[in-house]
Amino acid sequence: MTYEKEFNQFLSLLKKEDKEQSVLYALSLLESKKVEIEELYKIFLAPSLMYFECDVDDVEICIWKEHHRTSIIRTILESSYAYIVKRKESIQSLHKKVVVLTPSFEYHEIAAIMVSHFMLLQGFDSSYIGANVPKADIISALRSYQPDYIAFSVTNPYNIVVTEQVCAEIKRFFPEVKIILGGQAFKNQAALPKIKYDYLLDNFDDIKKFADEVKA
Ligand code: B12
Structure with missing residues (x-):
């Protein structure tokens, strides 16, 4: 429609x-x-x-x-x-936790909030922890929440560098946490080979496909 x-x-x-x-x-x-x-x-x-x-x-x-x-x-x-x-109430839980955020310097947060809601609708236990979240707070959130996934929404290509640094740290200290990337900054995929991540999702429909993969 x-x-x-x-x-x-x-x-x-x-x-x-x-x-x-x-x-x-x-x-x-x-x-x-x-x-x-x-x-x-x-x-x-x-x-x-x-x-x-x-x-x-x-x-x-x-x-x-x-x-x-x-x-x-x-x-x-x-x-x-x-x-x-x-x-x-009518959605089957996947028993998987996700934290969603935007990294330091990234103020565009609407997509991140929407992603978190789409994740909830797919049965993830999803928490949006904010925009412009510094590395130390991301690490602290991972330590206390112990999520299965962390999803970054990055809009401004300048913020790819900070994302790359945080992802390296996450993989070093929390190798079990899978990293999901999304947002306009990754439209140009040239920077991707430098980043340690697990999934790159483009849009909200990809969240459904991702959930189907997790269920399978
Ligand atoms: C609203 C807005 C702002 C607001 C944000 C307020 C807020 N609380 O979020 C304010 C005024 C703060 C702002 C500031 C700036 N903005 Co601004 N902003 C926008 C605007 C108009 C809308 C962004 C938005 O929310 N879209 C709606 C969401 C739903 O769409 P989306 O972000 O594209 O997300 C989609 C996908 O990317 C995907 N997605 C995104 N993240 C993720 C994550 C996952 C996991 C998944 C699965 C999918 C996914 O899902 C969505 C649906 O498909 C855009 C215009 C545009 N064309 O995008 C400019 C825009 C993004 N801004 C831009 C710029 C340049 C800036 C500033 C640098 C301006 C300035 N000179 O100060 C600052 C930077 C601030 C900062 N440090 O981050 C540029 C970015 C250009 C670029 N590529 O670098 C744009 C494109 C405007 C333009 N045409 O020039 N902005």
Whole structure:
């Protein structure tokens, strides 16, 4: 299904910076079961940020607008968590823990939050531990959570270097933890041979395929 009419309606609310109505509209789609959580994320929320553009006469205030739209999307994500918890009752647990994060200097966190939610919907015990997480805190999280997987979302190619350093450390001290990489930074795969990782996933559909592999 394309949901063109609904998406245009959502986008027009976002363009008006109408947080209240944007949040209520998105949640009404879930409440009425018109769209599934996965569809809301893939068809409504992600594109509304990916294709965000500044109006030519708006350039001065564009960054502020980008922050505001991100804040609206983030509120919808956090609010949809209640629907995820409800859905989880009917999802079989994989008994596998995942921590999801963005590394130091990486502030783009929307994809990471969505990845964590998609993981929950696939039966992983998933925890989003934040954006811009320093190496020491990542190590500390691994020590206390003892996850099976750690998933990095990296957007800015400059942050590949820090990712490479953290991954080397993880493989040194926690060789049993499998490393998942994803995000725009890896579109150009030239840097990948230097990084120690186990899985490279491109999009949300890859999470389902990955879960199927884990189940098999
Ligand atoms: C919102 C936004 C911001 C917000 C982020 C707020 C927040 N709390 O997250 C703010 C304003 C802070 C910001 C800052 C900056 N941003 Co910015 N930002 C964006 C924007 C508009 C949307 C990003 C987003 O959330 N998309 C929605 C998510 C769902 O999509 P996604 O990240 O692409 O993820 C998809 C896949 O990559 C994948 N995925 C991602 N991670 C993972 C992980 C796993 C495990 C898996 C399976 C999949 C997966 O799943 C998603 C669905 O397919 C993009 C525009 C764009 N075209 O992407 C620019 C963009 C990413 N930003 C950009 C830039 C340059 C910056 C700044 C450097 C700007 C500046 N000069 O200050 C800073 C850097 C800040 C930092 N240190 O990180 C550039 C990056 C260019 C590049 N390749 O380097 C973009 C592309 C804008 C542009 N066209 O130039 N930004």
